[in-house]
Amino acid sequence: MIETKSTPIIQLQKVDKFFGEFQALKNVNLEVHKGQKVVVCGPSGSGKSTMIHCINRLEKHDNGRIVVAGIELNDSLKNIDAVRSEIGMVFQQFNLFPHLKVIDNLMLAPRLVRKVKKAEARKIAMTYLERVHIPEQAEKYPIQLSGGQQQRVAIARALCMNPEIMLFDEPTSALDPEMISEVLDVMVELAKEGMTMICVTHEMGFARSVADLMVFMDEGEIVESAVPDDFFANPKSERTKLFLSQILSH
Amino acid sequence: MEFDFALIVESVPKMATGIGITLQLLVLATIIGTALAVCTVLMRISKIPLLSWPAMVYIYIFRGTPMLVQIFLIYYGLSQFQAVRDSFFWIALRDPFWCAIIAFSVNVGAYTAEILRGGIQGVDEGQLRAATALGLSKSQRFIHITTPIAIRLALPAFGNETVSLLKSTALASTITMFDITGVARTIMAQTFAPYEIFISAAIVYLFIAWFIQIGVALAERRFSRHMQR
Numbered sequence: 001m002i003e004t005k006s007t008p009i010i011q012l013q014k015v016d017k018f019f020g021e022f023q024a025l026k027n028v029n030l031e032v033h034k035g036q037k038v039v040v041c042g043p044s045g046s047g048k049s050t051m052i053h054c055i056n057r058l059e060k061h062d063n064g065r066i067v068v069a070g071i072e073l074n075d076s077l078k079n080i081d082a083v084r085s086e087i088g089m090v091f092q093q094f095n096l097f098p099h100l101k102v103i104d105n106l107m108l109a110p111r112l113v114r115k116v117k118k119a120e121a122r123k124i125a126m127t128y129l130e131r132v133h134i135p136e137q138a139e140k141y142p143i144q145l146s147g148g149q150q151q152r153v154a155i156a157r158a159l160c161m162n163p164e165i166m167l168f169d170e171p172t173s174a175l176d177p178e179m180i181s182e183v184l185d186v187m188v189e190l191a192k193e194g195m196t197m198i199c200v201t202h203e204m205g206f207a208r209s210v211a212d213l214m215v216f217m218d219e220g221e222i223v224e225s226a227v228p229d230d231f232f233a234n235p236k237s238e239r240t241k242l243f244l245s246q247i248l249s250h
Numbered sequence: 251m252e253f254d255f256a257l258i259v260e261s262v263p264k265m266a267t268g269i270g271i272t273l274q275l276l277v278l279a280t281i282i283g284t285a286l287a288v289c290t291v292l293m294r295i296s297k298i299p300l301l302s303w304p305a306m307v308y309i310y311i312f313r314g315t316p317m318l319v320q321i322f323l324i325y326y327g328l329s330q331f332q333a334v335r336d337s338f339f340w341i342a343l344r345d346p347f348w349c350a351i352i353a354f355s356v357n358v359g360a361y362t363a364e365i366l367r368g369g370i371q372g373v374d375e376g377q378l379r380a381a382t383a384l385g386l387s388k389s390q391r392f393i394h395i396t397t398p399i400a401i402r403l404a405l406p407a408f409g410n411e412t413v414s415l416l417k418s419t420a421l422a423s424t425i426t427m428f429d430i431t432g433v434a435r436t437i438m439a440q441t442f443a444p445y446e447i448f449i450s451a452a453i454v455y456l457f458i459a460w461f462i463q464i465g466v467a468l469a470e471r472r473f474s475r476h477m478q479r
């Protein structure tokens with residue numbers, strides 16, 4: 001299932017990231033192949049969001065290399081745009097545009113960035129709203145939707161740009177418990193269709209069912225990475241064991 | 251004390267010419283001032299010191315000094331200089347109407363620039379990050395995300411600023427303008443009934459303020475109903 005021989009679609013080599021004096025990422029190495037699903041977990045402040053943000057240049061890494069779909073992230077704006085066009089991103093806080101209807105949230109980027117015609121953009125938007133099972137919400141404003149619906153709109157909005165890779169940063173942490181599964185279901189469907197995914201999440205049930213690789217971070221480092229069976233059954237590091245015992249106990 | 255209710259009612263229509271002047275001052279200064287505010291706030295939020303500093307100094311000066319003093323400086327002060335009297339600008343600067351417009355506009359510019367800056371700062375970081383991740387360029391983010399959201403956030407404060415400007419236009423009467431207050435002063439000089447005359451002037455101001463507030467409320471309903479606050 002995992003094509004280990006091909007070149008990885010995402011490659012992080014010895015990546016460091018500093019916020020002033022504080023080092024948020026320490027020598028992070030990660031390879032993700034096309035179609036692979038990586039689940040990242042770790043305590044708060046361990047650098048999970050920072051790593052995700054570096055992958056599409058929402059943050060600039062300080063040392064090391066990041067290569068996405070063969071394009072190196074450096075100061076070249078052309079490269080940055082090219083990498084971002086390969087990547088869709090979903091945030092904990094949904095971050096829908098509050099002044100735009102759902103349909104306009106979805107059409108904005110295709111129209112502005114891809115220069116797609118209005119009618120075509122609407123068609124694309126409706127296709128993805130159907131994929132996340134809420135086409136009937138198209139004419140509503142974000143505030144009129146439940147949290148679960150908003151997050152599904154956010155996923156559809158990212159998919160409208162037809163990305164190769166999806167990054168999820170704790171997509172269900174801001175949701176009421178009863179809405180978590182409707183979002184996870186959409187993510188599982190996406191995983192089954194072969195999307196390359198990196199998900200920061202503490203939903204271990206989801207992780208077990210879709211992850212090809214589990215990554216555990218602590219204090220800016222990748223402490224452990226392993227296939228889910230090994231990761232959950234025989235974690236090697238003490239920090240991983242401690243974290244897993246905490247997270248699985250509730 | 252004698253109190254002539256009929257005189258209050260009679261005086262209101264006499265304010266008509268004054269109302270025209272007051273509204274002209276209000277509308278023109280709002281339009282010019284808002285245009286000025288847009289330029290100012292763009293300079294103010296710029297990372298280039300050569301742009302942001304002049305904007306800061308401008309805002310600081312006009313928010314930190316009484317408007318009456320500014321009006322006197324523009325109307326009486328500038329005419330002291332021969333160079334000003336010889337210049338092209340003298341056409342405007344010798345006319346109290348345009349002096350008042352200039353004074354009010356630069357004030358609206360300074361205050362509204364700060365209001366707009368508040369709106370821009372109020373735009374959620376996460377929404378901008380989402381737009382960046384979708385591939386929108388810096389200018390696309392500013393035009394399609396920051397601006398519409400900032401305007402909605404700034405609307406209530408902008409309404410207050412307009413009502414505040416309405417009240418400030420009364421200062422134009424100090425430089426021989428016959429706005430509502432100016433007209434009220436003339437009538438008072440003829441009738442020696444300050445109480446009644448100024449009550450009717452106050453009523454007229456209240457009416458205009460009420461219209462402004464309705465206008466802003468409608469705009470808020472139209473634009474901001476779907477915004478979380």
Ligand SMILES: Nc1ncnc2c1ncn2[C@@H]1O[C@H](COP(=O)(O)OP(=O)(O)OP(=O)(O)O)[C@@H](O)[C@H]1O
Binds near residue numbers: 043044045046047
């Ligand atoms: N813009 C920033 N400026 C300064 N420090 C930052 C910034 N962003 C993150 N940090 C710091 O970097 C560290 C890692 O943050 P990050 O958000 O990546 O953690 P996380 O693993 O995503 O945590 P959480 O589970 O709480 O989301 C934290 O200590 C945080 O305080």
Ligand SMILES: [Mg+2]
Binds near residue numbers: 048049050169170
């Ligand atoms: Mg985080």
